[in-house]
Amino acid sequence: MTDQYRAMICRRLGPPEVLEQAWLTRRALQPGEVRVAIRASGINFPDLLQIAGEYQHKPPMPFVPGLEAAGDIIEAAPDVTGxxxxxxxxxxxRGGGYAEEAIVRAASLLSKPADWSYEEAAAFPVAAATAWTALVQRGHLRAGETLLVLGAGGGTGLAAVTLGTRLGARVVAVASSAEKRAVAQSAGADLCLDPAQPDxxxxxxxxxxxxxxGGALFDLAFRALAPGGRWLVVGFAAGDVPRPAANHLLLREAELIGVRAGEQGRRNPIAGVEQEQGLRNLLVGxxxxxxxxxxYQLDQAGAALRRMAQRQVTGKLALRIR
Structure with missing residues (x-):
């Protein structure tokens, strides 16, 4: 191993194009840690927000974005077992995925399925954790219920469609293009709707x-919420944060539930263990x-994020690192 590795680094906040390639110096492992040679990294909407300085978690500058990755262990601390x-x-x-290497706690690792590519594996954890936390831990979705998924053609929406189907719900998918609706249907959606169609x-x-x-779709979709329904606030890909009227919640006796999959485990260790086991079960099953x-290639990270910002993505985007 050399003492340096490549990464895409954010030195100033702004649009995706502010990312630049840099060489970072490798540090020694601490107890409980492993060093991973990253083969692929997943791209997520929070990466875009973080680079712009608009995400809840604001790492100190400069930083390497990237919330998920897949690769091969190349070094383990002496105390690491398993x-x-x-x-x-x-x-x-929590960051660092847009790089050739990363150091992580061994306890946080998941095994890559042998028949998955590294790009597929890198695209799994964020969407899966978000869907699982939302539908199982926060939304308590039950078999036989109707689940409405907005933005169903994106990576997170597709994860919700797939998991909702596996949980026995009737899944209604809303997606903005014929291609996205077709993908949602192939993921198990019972009904696919075009939000541009009246009513x-x-x-x-x-x-x-x-x-x-979020955005303007919130007000329209809220009309589809059944009395006593649960509305899971997962994010605001449309760019606008809706402001629901409290009287609408009252009249429907509805619940408005925030979902932050990463913070769920950090705030509540028991919930974190449940989430980790849920992801392992999804992988094994x-x-x-x-x-x-x-x-995309590593040095094309800015272009990939620009495509995401323009909402031109069906499914997930990934960076091929090695």
Whole structure:
């Protein structure tokens, strides 16, 4: 090993194009840590927000973005058990994925399924954790209920469609293009709707709404919420944060529930253990395979994020690092 590795680094806040390639110096491992040679990194909407300085978690400058990755262990601290150099793993990160290497706690690793590519594996943890936390821990989705998924053609929306189907719900997917609706249908959606069509919401009575979009779609989709329904606020990909009227919640006796999958585990260790086990069960059970919309090279990270900002992505984007 050399003493340096490549990474895409954010030295100033702004649009995706502010990212630049840099060489970083490797540090020694601490107890409980492993060093992973990253083969691929997943790209997520929070990466875009973080680079712009608009995300809740604001790392000190400069920083390397990237919340998920996959690769091979190349070094382990002496006290690490259960993992060894050569093991193919999935990484859950708070940053650092847009790089050739990362150091992580061994306890946070997931095994990469042997029949998945590294790009597929890197696209798994963020979307899967968000869907699982939202539908299982926060939304308590039950078999036989109707789940309405907004933004169903994106990586997080597709994860919710897939998991909702596996949990036995009737899944209604809302997506903005024919391609995205077709992908949502292939993921298990029972009904796919075009939000541009008038009154698309009229015949839907959703017990649970999974909303990573926000914006103007919120007000329309809220009309589809059944009395006593649960609305899961996952994100604001549309760019605008809706301001729901409290009287609408009152009249429907509805619940408005915030979902932050990463913070859930950090604030509540028990919930964190449950989430970790939920992800392991999904991997072992083969309940879904991430769908990739495109793969970019490491130095094309800015272009990939620009495409995401323009909402031109079906499924997940990934960076091929090695």
């Amino acid at each position: 993992w060894a150099p050569g093991d193919a793993v999935i990484l859950r990160l 698309w919401w009229r015949d839907v009575r959703a017990d649970v709404v999974f909303d990573p979009v 083969g309940q879904w395979r991430p769908r990739l919309g495109a793969i």
